[in-house]
Amino acid sequence: MIRARQVSKVFGSTMALDSVSLDLLPGEVHVLLGENGAGKSTLAKILAGIVSPDSGRIEIGERLAAFANPGEARRAGIELVQQETTVVPKMSVVDNVTLGWERAYTRLGLVRRRRMREDAVRLLRELAPDIPPDAIVDGISGSQKHRVAIARALFSSPRVLILDEPTAALDELERESFFSVVRRVTSRGVAVLYVTHHLAEVPAIGSRVTIMRDGAIVARCAPDTPEPQLVAHIAGRQISMQHHEASAPTPAAAAPVLETVDVCAGEAVDRVSMHVRPGEVLGVYGVGQCGADELAEVLSGHRRADRGRVFVAGRTLGRASVSRALARGVAYVPGERGRNGVVGTLPVRDNITLSVLPRLSPAGVIRRRAEARTAARWTAQLRIKTPDLEAQMSALSGGNQQKVLLARALACETPVLLLKEPTAGIDVQSRQEIYTALKQTAKSGTAIVVITSDLLELLTVADRALVLYRGRVAGEFAGPALTEEAVLGAALGGSAAVPHDSGQ
Numbered sequence: 290m291i292r293a294r295q296v297s298k299v300f301g302s303t304m305a306l307d308s309v310s311l312d313l314l315p316g317e318v319h320v321l322l323g324e325n326g327a328g329k330s331t332l333a334k335i336l337a338g339i340v341s342p343d344s345g346r347i348e349i350g351e352r353l354a355a356f357a358n359p360g361e362a363r364r365a366g367i368e369l370v371q372q373e374t375t376v377v378p379k380m381s382v383v384d385n386v387t388l389g390w391e392r393a394y395t396r397l398g399l400v401r402r403r404r405m406r407e408d409a410v411r412l413l414r415e416l417a418p419d420i421p422p423d424a425i426v427d428g429i430s431g432s433q434k435h436r437v438a439i440a441r442a443l444f445s446s447p448r449v450l451i452l453d454e455p456t457a458a459l460d461e462l463e464r465e466s467f468f469s470v471v472r473r474v475t476s477r478g479v480a481v482l483y484v485t486h487h488l489a490e491v492p493a494i495g496s497r498v499t500i501m502r503d504g505a506i507v508a509r510c511a512p513d514t515p516e517p518q519l520v521a522h523i524a525g526r527q528i529s530m531q532h533h534e535a536s537a538p539t540p541a542a543a544a545p546v547l548e549t550v551d552v553c554a555g556e557a558v559d560r561v562s563m564h565v566r567p568g569e570v571l572g573v574y575g576v577g578q579c580g581a582d583e584l585a586e587v588l589s590g591h592r593r594a595d596r597g598r599v600f601v602a603g604r605t606l607g608r609a610s611v612s613r614a615l616a617r618g619v620a621y622v623p624g625e626r627g628r629n630g631v632v633g634t635l636p637v638r639d640n641i642t643l644s645v646l647p648r649l650s651p652a653g654v655i656r657r658r659a660e661a662r663t664a665a666r667w668t669a670q671l672r673i674k675t676p677d678l679e680a681q682m683s684a685l686s687g688g689n690q691q692k693v694l695l696a697r698a699l700a701c702e703t704p705v706l707l708l709k710e711p712t713a714g715i716d717v718q719s720r721q722e723i724y725t726a727l728k729q730t731a732k733s734g735t736a737i738v739v740i741t742s743d744l745l746e747l748l749t750v751a752d753r754a755l756v757l758y759r760g761r762v763a764g765e766f767a768g769p770a771l772t773e774e775a776v777l778g779a780a781l782g783g784s785a786a787v788p789h790d791s792g793q
C-alpha cells in the first residue's frame with residue numbers, strides 16, 4: 290500500500306533515520322519496535338507527510354508520493370494518529386471525528402450533516418461507547434481523547450493507518466475493543482503500521498515486526514518471536530526483565546506521609562480513604578471511568594476535594610494549588626505530558642530543574658553551575674537521549690520527554706512522589722530502569738504513588754495496590770494476594786475484595 294525506500298533524515302547533529310526501507314501490505318498490522326529515540330515517530334511522520342525526508346523516496350504502488358503536507362497524505366488515504374493526542378478541545382466529540390471530511394459528504398453543494406453524524410456516531414459506539422458524542426472534548430479523559438483521535442483517523446476510511454503508540458493511554462478493556470476495531474479495519478484490506486513499546490501486543494495484533502535502533506532497521510521478524518529475542522534486538526544486547534519484588538516492608542508503625550479521608554471529587558471520586566507510608570510504593574489501578582484521574586488531580590493539588598481531607602505529612606492540603614502541594618511535599622508527574630508537563634520551547638536543562646529553582650537560587654539568583662549539575666545528573670541516571678542539555682525540549686522523542694518529566698519530579702526529592710502513567714511511551718529497557726529508580730527512591734524513604742492503567746506495571750512496581758471501581762475503593766492487595774486475577778476482578782466490579790492493611 291505504501292513503501293519507504295532508503296529514507297534518511299537528519300535533525301541538527303542527530304541522524305534520526307539512516308536509509309530505512311519498509312513496506313506496508315494490504316491487511317497487515319506491521320509492528321514497529323525500537324527504544325526511545327530510535328526513529329519510529331520520524332518514519333511515521335514522513336509516511337504521513339508531516340516531515341519531509343532528506344533523501345530516499347516514498348512510493349504508493351509504483352508511483353512516487355512526494356507529500357508537501359499532511360493534507361496531501363490524508364487525501365491519498367494515509368492517516369496518522371500521533372502519540373500526543375491532537376483533538377480540538379472546544380469542539381464536541383462527534384465534530385472532532387468528522388472535522389475535515391465535510392467534502393466527502395457534500396452532494397450538490399450541500400453537506401449532508403445528518404448522514405455524516407450518523408456514520409461518526411456508529412463508529413464512536415464501537416470504539417468509545419463510554420463517551421457521549423456531544424460531550425465537549427475538553428472535559429473528557431486522556432484515554433477518551435485518544436480514542437476520539439483514533440475514531441477521527443478511521444472515519445476517513447483510510448488505506449493506510451499509522452498508529453504511534455495507540456494504546457499508551459488505554460486500559461485493558463479499552464485495549465481489547467481497540468484491537469477488535471483494528472482487526473476489522475485490516476480485514477477490509479487497510480494496511481496498519483503499529484508503533485508500540487508493549488511487547489505483549491505483538492503476538493496479539495501483529496502480522497510482521499520490524500525493529501529499529503539508532504535510526505536504522507536492525508531486525509525483521511515474525512510476531513511469535515519470543516519476547517527475550519525481541520528485547521535483545523531492541524536494546525542491542527540481552528537484558529533481564531524485572532518481575533514483581535516487593536520492597537522491604539515498611540514498619541507498620543511508620544506514620545503515613547500521604548493520607549486521604551473520605552475524599553470526594555464531583556461524581557467521579559466517592560469517599561476514597563487511602564494512605565501511603567515512607568518507603569512504600571502504592572499502586573492505584575482501575576479501568577474506564579474509575580476515578581483515578583480525578584483522584585490524581587486532588588492529590589497533586591490541581592483540584593480541591595469536594596468533601597473529605599487530604600493530609601501530607603500530617604498537614605492538610607486544603608485549597609487547589611499545585612505549588613502548595615509541592616511545598617507540602619508532593620512532586621507530581623502528570624499523564625498527558627504534552628498538555629500538562631513539557632515546556633517545548635525551553636531547553637532540556639530548564640525542563641528538568643523547573644521545580645527545584647527555589648532551591649537552586651537561594652539568594653534569588655540561579656546558581657547556574659548547580660543547575661547544570663542537577664540536570665546532568667538526572668540526564669545520565671535516566672539515560673535521556675538528547676544532543677546536550679541546551680537542546681530544545683520539543684526536539685526530544687516522546688519517550689525521552691517523558692523521562693525529563695520524571696527527572697524533574699525526582700530532582701525535587703520530596704517525601705511523596707505521585708506519578709500518573711509514568712512509563713507511557715517509554716521503551717522496554719528504560720521502563721525496567723525506571724522501575725528500579727522508583728524502588729531505589731522508595732528505599733531511601735520516599736512514599737511513592739503510581740497511578741496506572743497498565744496492569745503489568747502495577748504488578749511490577751507496587752508493594753501494595755489500591756483498586757478503584759466507579760470512584761470507590763474496590764479492593765486493596767499486597768504480598769501474595771496482589772495478583773492479576775484479584776486486581777482485574779476488583780477493577781471490573783467483581784466480588785468485594787478483602788481489604789489488606791487498612792488499619793493505621
Ligand SMILES: Nc1ncnc2c1ncn2[C@@H]1O[C@H](COP(=O)(O)OP(=O)(O)OP(=O)(O)O)[C@@H](O)[C@H]1O
Binds near residue numbers: 331687
Ligand atoms: N524536530 C526535531 N528536531 C530535532 N531532533 C529531532 C526532532 N524530531 C526528532 N528528533 C530526534 O530524532 C531522533 C528520533 O526521534 P523519534 O521521535 O523518531 O524517536 P522514536 O523512536 O519515535 O522515540 P519514542 O519511542 O521516544 O517516541 C531522536 O534522537 C530525536 O531527539
